[in-house]
Amino acid sequence: MKCPFCANVETQVVETRVAEDGNFIRRRRQCSHCEKRFTTYERPDVNFPAVVKKDGRRIEFDRGKLVASLRLALRKRPVSTEQVDRAVERIEEKLLNLGLREVPSSGIGELVMRELKKLDKVAYVRFASVYRSFEDVDEFKTLVDEVRR
Missing domain, CATH: 2.40.50 (OB fold (Dihydrolipoamide Acetyltransferase, E2P))
Structure with missing residues (x-):
């Protein structure tokens, strides 16, 4: 090394x-x-499914991108690095358990949202507002109301 x-x-x-x-x-x-x-x-070397982007391109799964997305949403939030690592591991495990050769990027986004919702509601709203490309305040309000319930 x-x-x-x-x-x-x-x-x-x-x-x-x-x-x-x-x-x-x-x-x-x-x-x-x-x-x-x-x-x-x-870590064990495993073959993750290819990620199919919205435009149809296929790219290799990148753990670093996943971690960066979670950390960006969790920026300045009281969530430890260990909690983020465990969330990433759960997402990776779900991807492997699907047994698919390809997975849409939207599927990964939904897995990220589920983990963020468990970790931190503010980070969940941050990520969802960008991921779902809200067009107006009403969509944002609907999400915040959902989180409050």
């Missing part, structure tokens, strides 16, 4: 932990050259 600080290829594992849910392994590493420490995560 290459050191992210000095690019030295000689690093050693200092500590290894299995995640609570057992879905990945967290490793603390130390560079033998600059002696800085960093963390790596080991």
Whole structure:
């Protein structure tokens, strides 16, 4: 594993932990050259379904985009990184369990909305207002009323 600080290829594992849910392994590493420490995560390599965009393009599933979308909606909200990670894992698990080779981007958006609704109502409204492209205030009001119930 290459050191992210000095690019030295000689690093050693200092500590290894299995995640609570057992879905990945967290490793603390130390560079033998600059002696800085960093963390790596080991996950199983699985084939996620291709994502079909609204315009018909097919792209590879990108976990980073999923995490970025959730973090943007949750910006300045009292939700921990661990909660976000667990939400991402639940979304990924649902995608894998579908057993499909392709999934529409709208399907992923709906999964994100479900997770956000459980995590934080404000983030849910933020995401939904952009995701559903509200045209007027009445659509926004309807969503807020739904969340209040």
